[in-house]
């Protein structure tokens with residue numbers, strides 16, 4: 226797989242693949258300050274739940290190296306302030322707060338400021354490496370779950386550039402391509418900012434996967450006309466009962482999967498679960514600027530002063546989800562019991578529930 230990595234961390238320098246420039250340009254951006262990190266996340270230069278979490282953790286760890294204090298109390302205060310600032314960049318993907326919390330926990334018992342600084346750098350690297358391993362395992366599970374299925378639909382980009390590597394929903398296609406299994410993937414363009422056409426189509430083409438672009442409104446027709454056998458998507462937050470927030474339009478696909486009686490799979494690492502929330506209506510849904518809808522590539526496509534509603538995510542009820550594929554195993558209904566059982570497995574253990 227020769228797809229550029231979305232996040233590079235070398236010699237304490239953080240570089241991200243500028244996803245706003247894709248597919249026309251492959252360009253990396255160095256993030257020097259905490260404000261650069263915040264800006265890269267909010268403007269979707271780096272996006273996708275795991276990639277946001279990894280970027281924020283390296284960004285916070287790098288920023289903390291510059292705190293000029295020997296007081297641990299002051300160090301914790303600065304870290305808390307900066308973590309809170311980054312956490313506000315995007316509200317729906319729980320991986321962001323999860324990663325920042327992990328960093329804060331990693332320094333709880335540090336004896337000196339110097340030790341705390343080193344622990345932050347180490348923890349950010351661990352988060353980064355864990356995600357790569359998790360995504361690869363998710364890909365293996367997804368590949369086995371899909372079995373003989375070849376025609377699959379997806380939305381948004383839950384691929385290698387949305388994670389450390391491999392992706393979640395796109396991981397089985399990359400692994401399949403390496404092993405000679407040819408999927409036919411139908412990618413929804415994913416309005417309003419086209420993560421499907423700009424990112425998923427480009428990414429799967431790099432891997433040699435057979436990918437066909439459709440507009441979001443063509444999904445129902447395409448499932449019937451092309452004989453789609455399964456739908457697989459990523460996730461931004463999965464709560465205790467299995468309700469899942471993902472890119473706007475995902476809920477539509479889940480309803481279509483039920484209508485056509487084909488499986489609807491969610492693929493996500495355990496860092497995307499939020500068991501503090503019982504059910505989906507409590508998930509915060511990000512609303513984005515109206516220009517994402519009133520303009521396309523800088524050109525106005527709606528009248529001046531058009532009233533706009535632009536939620537970036539929707540919540541799919543768990544009753545529409547056939548299985549959730551994680552690095553710890555494949556979770557089937559009843560989700561209330563089975564999610565907590567699988568997530569409580571130790572690192573390295575995994576099984577199908």
Ligand SMILES: CSC[C@@H](O)[C@@H](O)C(=O)COP(=O)(O)O
Pocket residue numbers: 272273274275318380381382383384387388392393394420458459460461471472473537
């Ligand atoms: C492995 S990425 C999973 C999700 O984050 C992805 O499906 C998605 O909805 C991304 O939304 P985005 O707004 O592009 O960050």
